[in-house]
Amino acid sequence: VxxxxxxxxxxxxxxxxxxxxxxxxxxxxxxxxxxxxxxxxxxxxxxxxxxxxxxxxxxxxxxxxxxxxTSAPGDTQIETILTQLRSRQIAKEQVETYGRQQEAAVKERELREAEARAQQQAHITASELSITVQSNEGKAAYQRALQQAEQIRALAEAEAEKAARIGISQAIAIEEQVRAYGGPQFQVTQQVMTRFAEAIEQAKVDVVPRIVIGGNGGEAGEAGQSNLMQGLLAMLLSERMGVAGGTEQTQRPEVEAMRAEIYRKLRAPVEPTTAEDVTSNRAM
Structure with a gap:
């Protein structure tokens, strides 16, 4: 100063x-x-x-x-520049805002996806459990089917063996009957005459006329007529059938094996082992 x-x-x-x-x-x-x-x-x-x-x-x-x-009166250059500067600042802020909004949208989408996955997780877990249960049920059903098939197969084999043994046993019994009668012709004749007699008895048909005209009368004549008819029928059936007593049919090996086993089981209890057994068997 x-x-x-x-x-x-x-x-x-x-x-x-x-x-x-x-x-x-x-x-x-x-x-x-x-x-x-x-x-x-x-x-x-x-x-x-x-x-x-x-x-x-x-x-x-x-x-x-x-x-x-500030500019002089009438000069708008500075104001124009300031307006541009403000617009640029606003645009910059908008870019920043839009970027933040974009990030927010991405985060929101990720949030929605996470929520949707969380909601579907229960259904996914239930589906996986259902698949596991169905698979186990299918395996169990398959095992039951195998067991049933084995059971049916075993029953069928047992029934088949039973039927085969019954048939072979019946065949053996018939063979023994034929052997006892002395041949198939005699057995057939006896069976036919038995059936014929039963049929006549049930039908009540008069085989011999009530009035007989002949040289021989009485019971002797009736017996002669009956014996004559039986002889004729037996001879006719024997000639018609023409059965040979000595013919044999070849059997399959498994049938022969089963037949031999049945024979063995039938003969085993009656085979004598001592002199007393032989005496008792002869007495029987």
């Missing part, structure tokens, strides 16, 4: 040119967008630089503040 006389001259002659020159230098290295966008950084740098210059004049600088640029 002593150098310049008053504060006004100090401001007009020294401080204003100093500040104007400093910011002109900064303005030459930066664009208007950078000046507006980096205003805070410029204020800090300016505060440090201006404090040193103000100290030469024994002045203490507290803070440097940069206001919004």
């Amino acid at each position: 002593q150098r310049f006389g008053d504060v006004r001259r100090l401001v007009e002659q020294t401080l204003d040119p100093l500040v104007a020159a400093y910011f002109k230098n900064i303005g030459q290295t930066r664009t208007l967008f950078e000046l507006i966008h980096d205003r805070s950084a410029i204020q800090e740098v300016a505060s440090q630089g201006m404090k040193e210059k103000f100290a030469h004049y024994n002045l203490e600088l507290e803070e440097v503040l940069i206001g919004t640029p």
